Amino acid sequence: MLVVELAFTPTPERLATRPAHRETLARLHADGELAAAGPWADDDGALLVFAVNRGRLEELLDADPYYRRTPGVEVRSVRAWTPVVGVLQPF
Structure with a gap:
């Protein structure tokens, strides 16, 4: 598995792109290529766990x-x- 850590700044471009990105994440999860993903609680970044090779x-x-x-x-x-x-499943 590979873990990707992202850092964010609150730019309008990022927020505008996020819905399409999250649709992609849902598809990858359904396909078994993404184990988990989500932003940090303060929204200054995110962690994604992929079940794929490099x-x-x-x-x-x-x-x-x-x-x-x-x-x-x-x-x-x-x-x-x-x-x-x-x-674990999200709560």
Whole structure:
């Protein structure tokens, strides 16, 4: 699994692009390529957990303009993650 950490600034472009981005996330989750995603509570960034290899992740990041071409969104890190136990459902 790969974890992507994003940093946000409150630009109008980011907020305008967010609905389409979230639709993409829902599709990736339904397809089994995204395990979990969501913003930090203070909305200064987000964490996404992908169940794909690095090559596929790069394809996904390139296909969604939110990650690399939307002002106010910065990919801070991409790290491999080895979970020990399952992911909880949101409450």
